[in-house]
Amino acid sequence: MDFDLSEEQRMLKESVDRLLEDRYSFEQRKTYTKAPDGWSRELWQQYADLGLLSVPFDSKYGGFGGGPVETMILMEAFGAALVLEPYFATVTLFGGCVRIAGTEAQKDALLPKIGEGKLLGAFAHSERNSRYDLADVQTTAKKDGSDWVLDGEKTVVIHGDCADKLIVSGRISGGQRDKDGIGLFLVDAKAPGVTRKGYPTQDSLRAADITLKGVKVAAGDMLGESGKAFPIIERVAQSAIQALSAEAVGGMQEMLDITVEYLKTRHQFGVPIGSFQALQHRAVDMLVATEQARSMAMFAAMMVDEKDDAERAKAINAVKVHIGKSGRYVGQQSIQLHGGIGMTLEYKVGHYFIRSTMIEILFGDTDHHLAALARAGGLIAPGTTA
Amino acid sequence: MDLRFTSEDIAFRNEARSFFESNLPPHIRRKQILGQRLPKEDVVAWQRILNKKGWACPMWPTEYGGTGWDAVRYYIFKEESCRAYAPDPLSHNIQQTGPVICAYGTDEQKAFFLPKLRNLDIWFCQGFSEPGSGSDLASLKTRAVRDGDDYIVNGQKLWTTNGHRADWMYCLVRTDTGVKKQAGISYLLIDMKTPGVQVRPVVTLDGDHHTNETFFDNVRVPARNLIGEENKGWGYAKFLLGNERAGIAKVGLSKARISLIKALAQRMQVEGAPLSENRRFREKLALIETELQALEMTNMVVVAGMKKSGGNRQDPRTSVLKIKGSELQQATTELMLEVGGPHSMAHQHEFLEALTDNAIGPDWAGTAAPNYFFGRAVSIFGGSNEIQHNIVAKAVLGL
Numbered sequence: 001m002d003f004d005l006s007e008e009q010r011m012l013k014e015s016v017d018r019l020l021e022d023r024y025s026f027e028q029r030k031t032y033t034k035a036p037d038g039w040s041r042e043l044w045q046q047y048a049d050l051g052l053l054s055v056p057f058d059s060k061y062g063g064f065g066g067g068p069v070e071t072m073i074l075m076e077a078f079g080a081a082l083v084l085e086p087y088f089a090t091v092t093l094f095g096g097c098v099r100i101a102g103t104e105a106q107k108d109a110l111l112p113k114i115g116e117g118k119l120l121g122a123f124a125h126s127e128r129n130s131r132y133d134l135a136d137v138q139t140t141a142k143k144d145g146s147d148w149v150l151d152g153e154k155t156v157v158i159h160g161d162c163a164d165k166l167i168v169s170g171r172i173s174g175g176q177r178d179k180d181g182i183g184l185f186l187v188d189a190k191a192p193g194v195t196r197k198g199y200p201t202q203d204s205l206r207a208a209d210i211t212l213k214g215v216k217v218a219a220g221d222m223l224g225e226s227g228k229a230f231p232i233i234e235r236v237a238q239s240a241i242q243a244l245s246a247e248a249v250g251g252m253q254e255m256l257d258i259t260v261e262y263l264k265t266r267h268q269f270g271v272p273i274g275s276f277q278a279l280q281h282r283a284v285d286m287l288v289a290t291e292q293a294r295s296m297a298m299f300a301a302m303m304v305d306e307k308d309d310a311e312r313a314k315a316i317n318a319v320k321v322h323i324g325k326s327g328r329y330v331g332q333q334s335i336q337l338h339g340g341i342g343m344t345l346e347y348k349v350g351h352y353f354i355r356s357t358m359i360e361i362l363f364g365d366t367d368h369h370l371a372a373l374a375r376a377g378g379l380i381a382p383g384t385t386a
Numbered sequence: 387m388d389l390r391f392t393s394e395d396i397a398f399r400n401e402a403r404s405f406f407e408s409n410l411p412p413h414i415r416r417k418q419i420l421g422q423r424l425p426k427e428d429v430v431a432w433q434r435i436l437n438k439k440g441w442a443c444p445m446w447p448t449e450y451g452g453t454g455w456d457a458v459r460y461y462i463f464k465e466e467s468c469r470a471y472a473p474d475p476l477s478h479n480i481q482q483t484g485p486v487i488c489a490y491g492t493d494e495q496k497a498f499f500l501p502k503l504r505n506l507d508i509w510f511c512q513g514f515s516e517p518g519s520g521s522d523l524a525s526l527k528t529r530a531v532r533d534g535d536d537y538i539v540n541g542q543k544l545w546t547t548n549g550h551r552a553d554w555m556y557c558l559v560r561t562d563t564g565v566k567k568q569a570g571i572s573y574l575l576i577d578m579k580t581p582g583v584q585v586r587p588v589v590t591l592d593g594d595h596h597t598n599e600t601f602f603d604n605v606r607v608p609a610r611n612l613i614g615e616e617n618k619g620w621g622y623a624k625f626l627l628g629n630e631r632a633g634i635a636k637v638g639l640s641k642a643r644i645s646l647i648k649a650l651a652q653r654m655q656v657e658g659a660p661l662s663e664n665r666r667f668r669e670k671l672a673l674i675e676t677e678l679q680a681l682e683m684t685n686m687v688v689v690a691g692m693k694k695s696g697g698n699r700q701d702p703r704t705s706v707l708k709i710k711g712s713e714l715q716q717a718t719t720e721l722m723l724e725v726g727g728p729h730s731m732a733h734q735h736e737f738l739e740a741l742t743d744n745a746i747g748p749d750w751a752g753t754a755a756p757n758y759f760f761g762r763a764v765s766i767f768g769g770s771n772e773i774q775h776n777i778v779a780k781a782v783l784g785l
Contacts (some may be wrong), residue, residue: 287778
């Protein structure tokens, strides 16, 4: 058991930290939000040049060959800087689908391009009625000779507005919420029949609602086996939660640090407000929540590649429960301890609070994962009695 | 970063697991599972089994009987001990005053006490708190005045846990009143049979006699029973309180309780279905398990850090372990009571004390209420959770 970073991991962390320190001050970030895409294309190329966009991909595809710990390092740094670029959408979700389910040919065609910063992707899965049920797919995928035709609507597709390619889930057979009968399809974002309506999300990121009308997909652009996509979607969602848990921790640590700094510098009644015990104890509870969340992000990294499907699923449920709960607590308290200034968009801390609120919603909220964990019997097996 | 145990660690875990399984006497294990109080002879018997195996005092220096384990091994040992429902070794001997004697005792004190502490031939209790000195421990007033080769001790201690079972007390006494409160304290070992020592029971909410008040009326203590230097006792006490870190969260104990709760909930019927199938109950449990999982990881991070630093580095997360660990221990005793429901209402002192096997109602529910009541102490003793918050605010956050 060793929680220290390896030499390579340390270098990865240093390079991402250095880049973000130089290029991602709160003021700089504000200018990126005003770019046409809502993020910086120039920085995206820098991520590519540093090798960050290929971190989870095998070296066969020009990747860094990193695992969940490397993802944790990156996402924690991105969370601390409130990064706007579509790393999560392109590398974790889109790249994750390809990495997990792609054929050699698909991996060869897509992963190196992602790594080079030349391909943006999005995961067009969720729909208006699906909420957090990963199997709930109404978009249809119908056979047309050897090709497929997609019809339906995908909602809140993270960074779907700027994506070059989409991975779209479609129902091939079965009922609306059946796990069987779902397919994943690689679709050019500009293909005939695809319309995208992009919009900003609460956290200054971007998303799109995407309509598919008679969109033709070649047989070779299906990912995985026909109708058997659900386990892939589940794995991708689990990787997504692992990544989000680290991002959330990066944000929580910042909220804690900013708040503690404020408690030391803000004076009222002639003393720093950090001298008041009520506020001190609240700050300590924020620290406890943050440290516990950090532990859960590590647990996520440890369990996301676990081979036992049931154990892995339960572990990831537990991670999302904890991240959601602690993120909400740390976020709310960071605003409260600041008082009025915490309410303004000019001040940084509220932006973390907003992002952490969105993270809680993404890929299933606290109640959703708690219910799933409870249904599955929890983490600890029943023991023996006297 | 490698987040898993090494194969050597796993081999050790298996060794420890099979040791506990085959050496813990079934009658002791049964009492532990039922949440009954152990009679003194059970605690002594188990400590002697551990001592025979060479595992009586793992973290002491090896020359005094320690095993030389690193923090990870010790963590595994504690976890397996909890998993097997083995009794905790008497912490006053093993975790508290033992290490102090190892570090600051004279050769004569070491030779006399350490083998007896290991084997529980001598049972120690603690004399720190006083009626006016709880969280503000350094304000203690019990006086010790030098008189030739002796000290004369006068005063009163409170919360003397197991004082009625103990042979000796390690005691903080005031030897100088003219200096800053921390600078006038000494660390004395007092034979409880000395004339002038009087122990009176204090019955706690569980109806049990764990703890006492102890009075000292001109008690003559030989000066050779002073640990280290006069007026340096506060430093030794801080050393003692900082000692038991790897096991402070008691993750293993809470995990064992949850697995027991799950097994018992299968037997309890609620509106025609087992409680274990009740959605609200399951979600409540799942939430506690989630916190516990996080705490287990935090614990391992702290332990791995201690291993790296040779145990010399104080990790701020230690306070997280104490705060969260106590909350979760309490949450599990609370849940146990909820599982018992009406079965937990009968007050049955003899069953709690393991003086009888016959419970009123199901035996497993017979101790749930008293254990919940007594569990409230976990966030009070050893520095209350509010004191822990003060410590973290100051030492970690710099507030």
